Amino acid sequence: MKKILTTAYILCLAMMLRAQTDPQSEGSFKVAFGEPVDTAFTDSLATDTTGTTLQWPENVLVRIDKLLDDPLLNRSQLGLMVFDLTADSVLFSYNGRQTMRPASVMKLVTAITALERLGNSYQFRTSLYYKGEIKDSTLTGDIYCVGGMDPRFGGDDMNAFAEGVRRLGIDTIRGRIIADVSMKDETRLGEGWCWDDDNPVLTPLLMSKKADFIPRFIDELRDKGIHIIMPYDSDGPEEGTVPNGASIICSRFHPISEILMQMLKDSENLYAESMLYQIAASGGVKKASAANARTHIKKLVSKIGLSPDRYKFADGSGLSLYNYVTPELITYLLRYAYRNSDIFSSLYTSLPIAGEDGTLSKRMKGLYTRNNVRAKTGTLTGISSLAGYCRTANNHMLAFCIINQGVMRVTDGRTFQDKVCTALCQP
Numbered sequence: 001m002k003k004i005l006t007t008a009y010i011l012c013l014a015m016m017l018r019a020q021t022d023p024q025s026e027g028s029f030k031v032a033f034g035e036p037v038d039t040a041f042t043d044s045l046a047t048d049t050t051g052t053t054l055q056w057p058e059n060v061l062v063r064i065d066k067l068l069d070d071p072l073l074n075r076s077q078l079g080l081m082v083f084d085l086t087a088d089s090v091l092f093s094y095n096g097r098q099t100m101r102p103a104s105v106m107k108l109v110t111a112i113t114a115l116e117r118l119g120n121s122y123q124f125r126t127s128l129y130y131k132g133e134i135k136d137s138t139l140t141g142d143i144y145c146v147g148g149m150d151p152r153f154g155g156d157d158m159n160a161f162a163e164g165v166r167r168l169g170i171d172t173i174r175g176r177i178i179a180d181v182s183m184k185d186e187t188r189l190g191e192g193w194c195w196d197d198d199n200p201v202l203t204p205l206l207m208s209k210k211a212d213f214i215p216r217f218i219d220e221l222r223d224k225g226i227h228i229i230m231p232y233d234s235d236g237p238e239e240g241t242v243p244n245g246a247s248i249i250c251s252r253f254h255p256i257s258e259i260l261m262q263m264l265k266d267s268e269n270l271y272a273e274s275m276l277y278q279i280a281a282s283g284g285v286k287k288a289s290a291a292n293a294r295t296h297i298k299k300l301v302s303k304i305g306l307s308p309d310r311y312k313f314a315d316g317s318g319l320s321l322y323n324y325v326t327p328e329l330i331t332y333l334l335r336y337a338y339r340n341s342d343i344f345s346s347l348y349t350s351l352p353i354a355g356e357d358g359t360l361s362k363r364m365k366g367l368y369t370r371n372n373v374r375a376k377t378g379t380l381t382g383i384s385s386l387a388g389y390c391r392t393a394n395n396h397m398l399a400f401c402i403i404n405q406g407v408m409r410v411t412d413g414r415t416f417q418d419k420v421c422t423a424l425c426q427p
Contacts, residue, residue: 056394057084057091063423064092072416076406081327082424085338085389086396096331099311099324100403103378105385106318107272109325111260111347112333113297114275117282120346122256124150124278126205128161128249129242130168138172139165143249144242145217146180147204149274152254152262154208162220164250172227178240179205179214184277184288190315191290192322199319200270202277209270213237260350264376265358269317276316290315301329304336318378327401330387334399338389351375351388354421364418368393368425375400375421377414382406384413386421393427400424 054062064082081096083089090096102109114122125148132141143165165173183204193199205213214237221228256275263271279296280288293316298308306329314320337343352358355370359377364370375388387401402420404413 056392056396059427060392060424061092063426064420067416067419067423068094070416070419072404072407072412076404076412078416079327079403079405080401080420081331082398082400083331083335084396085335085399088335091398093328096328097326099326100405101321101380101383102318102323102325102330102387102403103380103383103385104267104269104272104318105330105376105378105387105401105403106313106316106320106323106325107263107267108330108376108387109297109313109333110272110275110279110316111264111350112337112343113293113300114256114260114279115337115343115346116300116340117279117296118256120256120342122278123253124148124152124256124259124274125251125253126150126153126157127251128164129246130165130249131243131246132175134168134170137169138174139168139170140174142175142178143173144178144180144240144246145205145213146242147183147206147213149183149202149204149206149277150252150254151206151209151268151270151274152258153206153252157252158207158216158220160250160252161217162224162226165221165226166224168249170226172229173221174229174231176230176238177214177218177228179237180241181205181239182241182287183281187289190273190317190320192314192320194319194321197319200273200317202273204277206270206274257346257350260346264347264350265352267359267377269319272317273315279316300333300336304332306332318380321380327387327403330401331399334387334389334401338397338399348374348389352377363414364421366422368427369418369421372425373421378403379410382408384410384417386414386417390421390425392425398424 078095079098079100080094082091084091127146129144129146130139130141132139181204188202189199201211203211207213207216218228259271259275262268263275276290276293277288280292283292285292294313297313301308311329312322312324314322337347351374352360353371354360354364354373360375364373373390375386378385383405384407385403390398392398402417404416407413
């Protein structure tokens with residue numbers, strides 16, 4: 001049975017929560033089913049005339065302990081870790097090292113790795129080249145559309161591409177419009193994705209998040225009065241790579257901040273997968289793959305002091321049923337981000353804000369959580385998760401990860417998570 005926090009027990013707890021956290025060790029004290037609590041708080045324990053009023057952190061521990069009586073936990077699994085970033089120590093852990101499917105909380109792994117690897121000034125790029133001769137308003141040669149897997153590439157960008165061709169004085173193209181998709185491998189679905197899901201298409205050439213870039217580009221050229229005379233008929237867009245000596249027409253860019261914002265606030269899966277392949281390509285590899293990205297994720301996991309062999313990283317979005325992480329891993333990644341100002345500034349501003357925007361716009365509108373909790377949500381069949389940051393009443397910054405697994409109704413998991421966040425934030 002779960003241990004009940006009596007006043008005597010709390011006094012004992014206040015004396016024992018002293019050792020600094022080691023992410024590889026089991027800690028020096030147990031709360032609820034054998035998980036470690038390891039903190040370095042020095043706040044004194046205060047009581048009222050009845051001896052029942054508690055100070056930080058004991059008041060928070062009592063609240064969370066009561067939440068563990070929820071009948072939901074009799075029929076589902078919970079993984080929970082709360083880390084006090086101000087004190088740099090674990091506040092509470094319950095099945096913190098149990099491997100679970102993260103759902104879209106996996107996007108935090110992708111986002112933090114990308115910011116670590118690429119930096120917050122990185123830009124997604126799509127480019128247009130030509131090879132041939134321009135004479136008498138006619139290009140005799142080929143145009144190459146080079147994909148950089150930018151999910152933000154849209155109508156304005158396509159218009160700029162066609163305008164770039166027209167500014168060269170071209171009104172006729174005698175040649176081919178070639179798709180250069182050499183940035184990544186030929187994989188078009190993520191590992192472990194369900195065939196009947198609405199899965200994003202993993203192509204480097206994206207137009208408004210769809211894989212019809214070349215037909216749309218040809219239409220745009222024709223709308224601007226540019227004639228295209230193909231050397232032969234084909235069944236579809238031809239693929240190839242930009243040859244040596246090709247000339248740049250123009251490039252379109254979108255900063256990583258724009259991708260992060262929609263990826264995290266609105267939980268856009270394509271944006272997360274695009275981010276994953278930016279990570280993969282960052283080492284200069286040809287035909288970047290998800291396996292390349294996993295190498296960089298594992299390096300970061302090792303850097304924060306955990307063993308990457310304990311986890312499974314299948315994709316960037318959390319759609320895969322093959323992803324397995326722990327609340328501890330997610331919490332320590334959030335801790336790493338918090339300690340690195342450049343990473344944290346980009347990550348924190350991109351997270352959904354409780355009661356305000358993104359996937360948390362309708363949740364946690366209470367006095368203590370609204371505009372305070374910033375966290376990534378996650379939802380798959382049977383999975384509900386939440387991980388991010390919040391600030392306590394005594395101005396401690398916390399990182400937390402909550403994974404409810406085996407929940408038949410998503411609302412049950414969300415309700416439990418909201419209660420945990422309230423327990424952390426209220427005085």
